[in-house]
Amino acid sequence: MNKRRINKIAIIGSGIMGSGIACHFANIGVDVLLLDIIPRELNEKEKAKGLTLEDKVVRNRLVNDALATALKSKPSPIYHEKFASRITTGNLEDDIAKVAHVDWIMEVVVERLDIKKQVFEKLEKHRTPGTLITSNTSGIPIKFMSEGRTEDFQKHFCGTHFFNPARYLKLFEIIPGPKTDPAILEFLNGYGEQFLGKTSVVAKDTPAFIGNRIGIFSIMSLFHTVKDMGLTVEEVDKLTGPVIGRPKSATFRTVDVVGLDTLVHVANGIAENCKDDERLELFKLPDFINTMMENKWYGSKTGQGFYKKVKGDDGKSEILSLDLDSMEYRASKKAKFATLELTKSVDKVIDRFEILVSGKDKAGEFYRKTFAALFAYVSHRIPEISDELYKIDDAMKAGFGWEHGPFQIWDAIGVEKGIELIKAENLQVADWVNEMISSGNNSFYTVKEGATYFYDIPSKSQEKVPGQDAFIILDNIRKSKEVFKNADVVIEDLGDGILNCEFQSKMNTIGGDVLAGLNKAVDIAEKDFEGLVIGNQGANFSVGANIGMIFMMAVEQEYDELNGAIKYFQDTMMRMRYSAIPTVSAPHGMSLGGACELSMHADKVVAAAETYMGLVEFGVGVIPGGGGSKEMALRASDTFRKGDVELNVLQEYFLTIGMAKVSTSAYEAFDLGILQKGKDIVVVNKDRQIAAAKAHAKLMAEAGYTKPVKRTDVKVLGKQALGMFLVGTDSMEAAHYISEHDQKIANKLAYVMAGGDLSEPTLVSEQYLLDLEREAFLSLCTERKTLERIQHMLKTGKPLRN
Numbered sequence: 030m031n032k033r034r035i036n037k038i039a040i041i042g043s044g045i046m047g048s049g050i051a052c053h054f055a056n057i058g059v060d061v062l063l064l065d066i067i068p069r070e071l072n073e074k075e076k077a078k079g080l081t082l083e084d085k086v087v088r089n090r091l092v093n094d095a096l097a098t099a100l101k102s103k104p105s106p107i108y109h110e111k112f113a114s115r116i117t118t119g120n121l122e123d124d125i126a127k128v129a130h131v132d133w134i135m136e137v138v139v140e141r142l143d144i145k146k147q148v149f150e151k152l153e154k155h156r157t158p159g160t161l162i163t164s165n166t167s168g169i170p171i172k173f174m175s176e177g178r179t180e181d182f183q184k185h186f187c188g189t190h191f192f193n194p195a196r197y198l199k200l201f202e203i204i205p206g207p208k209t210d211p212a213i214l215e216f217l218n219g220y221g222e223q224f225l226g227k228t229s230v231v232a233k234d235t236p237a238f239i240g241n242r243i244g245i246f247s248i249m250s251l252f253h254t255v256k257d258m259g260l261t262v263e264e265v266d267k268l269t270g271p272v273i274g275r276p277k278s279a280t281f282r283t284v285d286v287v288g289l290d291t292l293v294h295v296a297n298g299i300a301e302n303c304k305d306d307e308r309l310e311l312f313k314l315p316d317f318i319n320t321m322m323e324n325k326w327y328g329s330k331t332g333q334g335f336y337k338k339v340k341g342d343d344g345k346s347e348i349l350s351l352d353l354d355s356m357e358y359r360a361s362k363k364a365k366f367a368t369l370e371l372t373k374s375v376d377k378v379i380d381r382f383e384i385l386v387s388g389k390d391k392a393g394e395f396y397r398k399t400f401a402a403l404f405a406y407v408s409h410r411i412p413e414i415s416d417e418l419y420k421i422d423d424a425m426k427a428g429f430g431w432e433h434g435p436f437q438i439w440d441a442i443g444v445e446k447g448i449e450l451i452k453a454e455n456l457q458v459a460d461w462v463n464e465m466i467s468s469g470n471n472s473f474y475t476v477k478e479g480a481t482y483f484y485d486i487p488s489k490s491q492e493k494v495p496g497q498d499a500f501i502i503l504d505n506i507r508k509s510k511e512v513f514k515n516a517d518v519v520i521e522d523l524g525d526g527i528l529n530c531e532f533q534s535k536m537n538t539i540g541g542d543v544l545a546g547l548n549k550a551v552d553i554a555e556k557d558f559e560g561l562v563i564g565n566q567g568a569n570f571s572v573g574a575n576i577g578m579i580f581m582m583a584v585e586q587e588y589d590e591l592n593g594a595i596k597y598f599q600d601t602m603m604r605m606r607y608s609a610i611p612t613v614s615a616p617h618g619m620s621l622g623g624a625c626e627l628s629m630h631a632d633k634v635v636a637a638a639e640t641y642m643g644l645v646e647f648g649v650g651v652i653p654g655g656g657g658s659k660e661m662a663l664r665a666s667d668t669f670r671k672g673d674v675e676l677n678v679l680q681e682y683f684l685t686i687g688m689a690k691v692s693t694s695a696y697e698a699f700d701l702g703i704l705q706k707g708k709d710i711v712v713v714n715k716d717r718q719i720a721a722a723k724a725h726a727k728l729m730a731e732a733g734y735t736k737p738v739k740r741t742d743v744k745v746l747g748k749q750a751l752g753m754f755l756v757g758t759d760s761m762e763a764a765h766y767i768s769e770h771d772q773k774i775a776n777k778l779a780y781v782m783a784g785g786d787l788s789e790p791t792l793v794s795e796q797y798l799l800d801l802e803r804e805a806f807l808s809l810c811t812e813r814k815t816l817e818r819i820q821h822m823l824k825t826g827k828p829l830r831n
Contacts, residue, residue: 033161035059037222038133041148043092046165048099053108055115056196056638057116057224057713065092066118079359086133090499092118100594108195108638108694121148126155133161136190142169149174153182161213163189168237168298171206183208189217189236192428193287197639200428201227202238222496226638226713228427234415236302237295237422240428242414243407243435245295250402251280256315256355258395258589262335262350267364268395273385274432285328289321303402308406309456317353324696326351328692333358358583366392376535378432382441386450391550400438401450407435408459411486418473419483419494444471461486479506501719503531503566512553518546521742526559526730527723537567538573539623539655541594544601547627554610558736559725561608563627564615564719567632570640573622574598580819583810592807598623598655599799602630609736611729614626615722616797617715621645621691625703626655632729634709635722636695642703648828650770650815652778653686654806659798661686664702666744675790676748676753683782687775689828741794743786754779770814777805 036059040051051063067088072078080087086389099106100113119127128134134156136148144162154581156162158181164174164652171188174623178186188204201221205214214231221229232238237245255265270279284292295315314322321327321334328334337349337358349358368388374383382481385396393632397742407421415421421433444466451458465473468489475482475491480492481502506521513520530550532543547563552563564570582591605612605627615627617637625642634641644653644661652658666680669675684690685701692698695711704711712721756774762772780786781801784793809815822828 033132035132035161035220037062037131038135039064039128039131040135040137041065042137042139043095043118044137045095045099045138046191046193046195047107047194048096049229050118050135050137050165052099052113053191053195054223055112056108057226059115059324060117061116061579062115062131063092063122064119064121064123064128065095065375067091067122073361088120088123089118091638099772102409104194104197105693106194108196109580109696109700112696114179117419121151125151128152128160129157131160133163133189135163135165137165139279140166140169143350144581145169145174146176147813149178149182153178155462156182160185161184161217163188163217165191166534167296169235169243170236170642175206175208180208184210185213187213187217188234188238189221190232190240192240196430197227199228199426199431200240200424200456200697201225201229202232202240202424202428203229204232204234204238206234210390222714223499223717224713228716229421230420230424230427231426232420233414236299237415241295241404242299243425244429245292245299245351246278246308246311246406247291247399247403248284250406251294251399252306252315252318252392253311254395254398254402256317258391258398260391260395261362261364262353263362263365264364264391267369268366268392272369272378272381274370276430283336285336287328288330289318289327289334293318293322293589305410319358320356321351366390368392368396373632379441383446386442400442400447400626401454401456402449404439405451405454405456405458411459411461416487417483419481425829431679440472440474440569444473464489467714476505479509481505499720500716501723503529503719508530510736513546513549515542515549517542518550520546520550520553522558523562523719523723525723525727527726528554528558528560529562529564529719529723530569531565532571533565534575537569537571537624538575538579539563539571539573539598539627541597544597547601551608551610551612558610559611560611560723560729561672561725562613562615562719563605564613564722565629566719569618570620571624571627572619573624573645574818577823579810580816580823581814583819587805588796590809592803595654595803595806599803602626602656603795603799606630607737607739611726611734613722613726613729615718616640616642616695617718622653622657622770624653626653626660629660629703630656632734634704635718635725636698636704636711637715637718638713639692639715640695640698640711641691642695642698643689643701644686645689645691646704646739647687647689647771647774647830648818649822650774650779650812650818651806651809652774652802654734656799656802657685658778658781658802659795660806661702662724662745662798663740663743663795663799664705664781666742668702675744676750679746679782680753683778686778719752734808739795742792743784743795743798744790745787745793745798746790747780747784747787749790750783751779751786754783762789770812772813773809774809777809781805 038054039062040047040061041064043063051061052059068090075087109174138148162185166188175183175186186206187209190202192198192200202219221227255429266279266281269275270277310817318713322595325331326333335351339347341347348361352359367390371384375381418688422436425431425434448458465484470484480497481494486490510521513572514521519531521529523529550561613632613633615635616628617640620640620642622645625644644657646653661682665679668678680700690701698704699706712718758772758775759765
């Protein structure tokens with residue numbers, strides 16, 4: 030088959046899902062044609078303007094309104110507002126012929142088979158043979174959709190199920206039709222992973238496919254367990270959230286966001302179409318769900334669901350919870366369980382499951398019941414929904430945000446222990462699990478030579494999970510490839526002469542051990558290797574410097590120690606910049622404060638698309654002290670061009686710090702001057718990030734990397750810039766836009782970025798600016814207001830504004 034490329038896609042249907050998918054294709058650089066139906070009647074605004082149903086603005090109203098709504102939604106479906114220009118809108122009457130010129134047609138219309146079939150009939154009249162054509166459906170059988178279509182249509186047709194929101198949820202289910210060419214499935218599987226940044230899973234054409242079949246079962250099982258055990262909404266959300274590696278929204282908040290009506294629609298579909306399901310009774314709606322459906326308490330879309338936001342007499346908002354017995358809303362109650370307390374010191378989620386199912390309280394009972402039900406259920410879904418168990422785990426992690434899939438959790442508890450839990454609930458495990466134990470395999474997964482293997486049922490042996498060659502999984506290589514380790518850092522050999530320095534502190538904060546590890550990594554790399562990657566595969570790259578340590582030193586007035594600690598941070602950043610080997614930073618998720626400074630001092634940044642970067646130190650009453658303030662002055666200087674108003678350029682960099690701006694994607698970080706065009710790059714699939722960073726480090730080394738010469742040519746503007754900044758902060762404080770303390774912080778930053786009160790523009794060294802930065806940072810640490818802000822941040826995790 031010829032190498033297929035996707036340069037242009039037509040998306041038919043501009044609802045929440047269609048517009049979201051359109052935005053994500055625009056995110057990765059594909060031209061998008063987004064089409065929808067024409068309105069049947071004019072709205073009031075159109076009547077007032079004297080428009081008719083023949084006017085183009087009217088004919089494209091539905092598609093344009095839907096896309097505009099999507100682009101305004103939070104979180105944004107698009108990496109950068111400029112990317113929206115890659116989407117062209119139109120309607121299914123005037124513009125349908127344009128589908129002849131696209132590489133992929135994707136139907137995303139209402140979930141009704143008759144309407145989908147009508148759309149396909151229209152599309153086939155204009156589709157060019159060989160063009161990919163897919164349906165984004167969450168459960169309609171694919172085999173029914175292509176009935177009556179041509180052989181070429183059926184050969185190139187399958188289901189492609191994105192989860193909402195398309196940008197953020199990684200699951201991409203591919204569902205073959207009866208006549209789908211296997212080469213098409215192979216192409217889509219690779220395209221989803223490499224270009225869309227997804228976890229691609231080829232599923233069978235069964236009701237709700239893989240993700241929703243298991244996910245909806247898990248929620249419906251929970252609904253029944255909640256009533257049986259007399260648990261509250263808050264208790265369930267406490268038990269099913271981050272403590273077990275699930276999203277903060279846990280169960281009931283998630284249902285409120287997704288919409289109870291959506292969940293019920295899928296559950297009813299499974300109940301109607303899976304009559305042989307051994308747990309069919311669990312898909313029948315409990316009474317409290319029926320009541321909520323009758324009352325239209327669907328969640329966020331109707332203003333109330335399991336939770337309801339109200340305003341009290343004092344005007345303050347309050348979140349009420351639904352009492353599942355009385356079906357009335359009441360004040361939220363804090364949930365607390367002794368079993369959960371036992372896991373507080375266990376950082377890795379995977380290590381908590383054994384403790385949780387051993388709990389002696391209601392929480393322990395809850396986990397035993399729910400995991401037993403889940404384990405039994407997934408065991409019976411093979412081979413019905415998938416022949417391979419790893420696909421079920423992949424689907425749950427990528428589609429529902431679970432950190433670990435059912436079989437991984439079962440392994441963590443122990444396969445035989447899991448079988449005991451199942452028997453205790455009077456449930457049965459599938460025969461193949463007992464056969465697996467009998468054949469000498471006591472786990473669903475194993476790791477060999479850095480690769481993950483899964484238990485393959487037909488061969489009764491461990492087979493390598495396909496598609497790993499493009500990835501480096503640090504969990505798999507950490508023990509065998511460890512070069513150095515301290516309390517907060519592991520340095521691993523990635524092969525081909527490249528080291529990796531991985532943070533393992535709480536939330537990957539940067540403290541003394543991390544800095545020591547970074548220095549050690551540079552030392553080792555310079556001596557025995559060719560390059561260094563700074564990367565990890567935690568939830569976030571790093572939330573920044575350890576502010577607790579800074580707070581303690583400041584409170585104890587240990588200013589010499591604090592000065593030493595800040596200088597150590599600065600020196601480490603400069604050590605990375607001026608080492609003899611290329612350094613590559615691989616930020617993802619939250620990469621804030623000190624983590625942002627670290628990336629700014631690497632030779633290259635290979636950022637995940639979902640990277641939220643910013644110098645946020647203003648929020649705790651200080652300026653960036655690890656080289657960030659210096660670096661923004663340096664970058665402003667490098668940006669000065671002949672004819673530029675240099676003060677205006679410097680002001681933009683100043684405001685990035687002063688307003689604590691954080692990018693909502695890696696692409697936005699270029700606008701903030703944090704990432705640099707022509708030097709730094711973005712990868713869409715986070716799973717490929719460490720491998721990509723390694724490749725770039727190797728490339729730089731092979732190109733003949735030479736240690737950079739220290740900079741002494743940073744142009745600072747002195748009193749000219751300082752005066753402008755001080756007038757600005759005076760005006761802001763006088764107009765009550767900022768507090769007196771905010772003004773003090775801003776003035777300190779101004780002094781650093783102006784290069785002090787020099788009488789004229791001057792060329793200075795980086796070290797000169799670092800010394801000014803450190804002095805300013807330390808002086809702010811003596812301020813009572815700063816200590817109050819740091820203390821507030823430590824207690825609440827949120828910045829305090831004075």
